[in-house]
Amino acid sequence: xxxxxxHGRGGQGSVTAAQILAISAFxxxxxSQAFPRFGVERRGAPVEAFCRIDDKPVNVRSxxxxxxxxxxxxxxxxxxxxxxxxxxxxxNIIINTSQQITDKKYSKFKVHCxxxxxxxxxxxxxxxxNTAILGAFSKVTGVVSLDAINKSIEDRFAGKPQVxxxxxxxxxxxxxxxx
Numbered sequence: 001x002x003x004x005x006x007h008g009r010g011g012q013g014s015v016t017a018a019q020i021l022a023i024s025a026f027x028x029x030x031x032s033q034a035f036p037r038f039g040v041e042r043r044g045a046p047v048e049a050f051c052r053i054d055d056k057p058v059n060v061r062s063x064x065x066x067x068x069x070x071x072x073x074x075x076x077x078x079x080x081x082x083x084x085x086x087x088x089x090x091x092n093i094i095i096n097t098s099q100q101i102t103d104k105k106y107s108k109f110k111v112h113c114x115x116x117x118x119x120x121x122x123x124x125x126x127x128x129x130n131t132a133i134l135g136a137f138s139k140v141t142g143v144v145s146l147d148a149i150n151k152s153i154e155d156r157f158a159g160k161p162q163v164x165x166x167x168x169x170x171x172x173x174x175x176x177x178x179x
Contacts (some may be wrong), residue, residue, distance in 0.1 A: 008073035013130030019048035135175030
């Protein structure tokens, strides 16, 4: 089972990212679940969302304590929260940042930096990276396909063709950033 933890701030769409990821996994023939954990429920406060993906039914109902992969939507959280708490050694970390991460505490992980904010600002005119970073997830893991993510976006934003197109473009562009 692949366990994923998403760190963001309230209002950034961490929960939506987890939901779209879980639905994408379903479209690729996998079993999945997504759920949030809120502390202080206010805009800008640190938020965690979780997703589990497996080839068989997912019956675990607790939060993810030892994730296999981490996504960080807001780089300021690297200083504000211990995002690597419980993270398995050698795990992938996808961070929305234009900077390279040089802090030694990340040396035992596979860190992938993507500038999803730049893409989001160009496309949405706002720093909304929740769908865009899923492109990096697809490229890094191969667990969900771009087709499945696009179908999930179509479902989530049904009746809003322009929003669908913009989100698909953001996913594609961040997917292409990953080396």
